[in-house]
Amino acid sequence: MKCDEIKERFVELLYQEQGTPSASPELQAHIRSCPACQRELAGLKELQATLKLWGDEPPLRPTVIPRPEPALGRILFPFWRVVRYPAIAALVTLAFLGLSNAQIRWNRDGFSFTTGLRPQAVQASYYTKEEMKEILENVMNISRQDNFQMMQYMLGTLDSAHATELRAITRQIKESRSRN
Amino acid sequence: MIQRFLEGDEQAFTELVRHWEARVFNLAWRYLGNREDAQDVVQETFLSVFKSAKNLRDPGSFRTWLYRITLNHCRSHRRRRSPDLSLDDPLQCKEDGEGELTLSMTAGRDSLDSLEIRDLIRKALMGLSEEHRTAIILKEYMGLNLEEVARVMDCPLSTAKSRLYHGLRGVQRNLVRIGVRS
Numbered sequence: 001m002k003c004d005e006i007k008e009r010f011v012e013l014l015y016q017e018q019g020t021p022s023a024s025p026e027l028q029a030h031i032r033s034c035p036a037c038q039r040e041l042a043g044l045k046e047l048q049a050t051l052k053l054w055g056d057e058p059p060l061r062p063t064v065i066p067r068p069e070p071a072l073g074r075i076l077f078p079f080w081r082v083v084r085y086p087a088i089a090a091l092v093t094l095a096f097l098g099l100s101n102a103q104i105r106w107n108r109d110g111f112s113f114t115t116g117l118r119p120q121a122v123q124a125s126y127y128t129k130e131e132m133k134e135i136l137e138n139v140m141n142i143s144r145q146d147n148f149q150m151m152q153y154m155l156g157t158l159d160s161a162h163a164t165e166l167r168a169i170t171r172q173i174k175e176s177r178s179r180n
Numbered sequence: 181m182i183q184r185f186l187e188g189d190e191q192a193f194t195e196l197v198r199h200w201e202a203r204v205f206n207l208a209w210r211y212l213g214n215r216e217d218a219q220d221v222v223q224e225t226f227l228s229v230f231k232s233a234k235n236l237r238d239p240g241s242f243r244t245w246l247y248r249i250t251l252n253h254c255r256s257h258r259r260r261r262s263p264d265l266s267l268d269d270p271l272q273c274k275e276d277g278e279g280e281l282t283l284s285m286t287a288g289r290d291s292l293d294s295l296e297i298r299d300l301i302r303k304a305l306m307g308l309s310e311e312h313r314t315a316i317i318l319k320e321y322m323g324l325n326l327e328e329v330a331r332v333m334d335c336p337l338s339t340a341k342s343r344l345y346h347g348l349r350g351v352q353r354n355l356v357r358i359g360v361r362s
Contacts, residue, residue, distance in 0.1 A: 008342045043352065047351060053294070053297045054210075054298045056321075
């Protein structure tokens with residue numbers, strides 16, 4: 001048995017533990033017959049005593065005891081893990097509809113969905129030539145109707161006033177003839 | 181206490197933390213070499229224990245399970261702090277025989293006080309690889325037997341023995357480098 005082959009087995013002699021196989025007779029015999037290995041083993045035993053000089057020390061501060069999550073959290077958390085992505089998608093969709101001023105209509109005329117995202121067509125602040133012509137024609141028509149009615153009224157008024165005057169003149173003539 | 185904790189007893193968990201926090205702290209401290217970091221690891225460890233209690237099948241293996249979680253957090257902490265750091269403090273080499281310090285068990289121990297001794301041993305351990313340092317800490321300081329060391333390190337028993345041996349030799353060499361004769 002060579003020294004190099006057995007050195008790693010020195011721990012069997014250093015730590016003669018209960019329940020573990022004791023060092024083999026060959027190993028013990030070699031140690032007894034090899035001064036170099038004896039010195040090395042003695043050095044390791046002395047080192048063990050040296051290491052023991054570094055004693056234990058207390059922790060710097062007490063450990064904070066972890067606490068379990070509240071019962072409600074333990075119940076809701078699995079449920080949240082299932083619904084979180086659909087819930088987030090629903091929130092994003094609602095936010096989009098709200099911010100974009102979306103309008104959804106479904107009536108006799110059909111279904112329509114509009115948003116305020118596209119810019120509305122700007123209405124002109126002036127009338128086109130065709131529009132002006134139409135307006136004037138309407139005004140003229142209204143005016144013509146109004147003028148005709150006014151003239152009729154005036155004529156009617158004149159006629160009645162003229163008739164009244166004629167009657168008054170006729171009465172004056174009759175009175176003057178009777179006096180004569 | 182562990183069984184009650186596994187059954188959901190909150191008071192049992194509090195008792196468990198108070199019972200084990202000192203050991204977890206000393207494991208993390210010896211691994212990381214920094215007390216503030218070790219305190220952070222203690223907090224993270226018990227948070228993990230609280231969250232993953234259902235993963236513990238055998239209450240009898242609680243100690244090894246706890247230490248494994250602690251070491252995982254130590255490694256994560258070390259990676260977060262400085263991914264390229266391999267040594268906490270570089271070892272100062274001294275010429276053999278010159279200004280040699282001694283850790284021998286003299287009666288008065290007047291050559292070094294306990295803080296200096298602790299610092300020298302800490303430096304010697306920090307000069308080891310993570311595997312060797314872990315094996316030494318688990319065996320020499322945490323009181324695990326060889327099989328438990330292998331279980332925590334998730335390696336065969338023969339590998340754990342090899343790491344322990346080489347770790348002890350490494351500490352010897354490092355102590356000599358910093359001028360200490362034990």
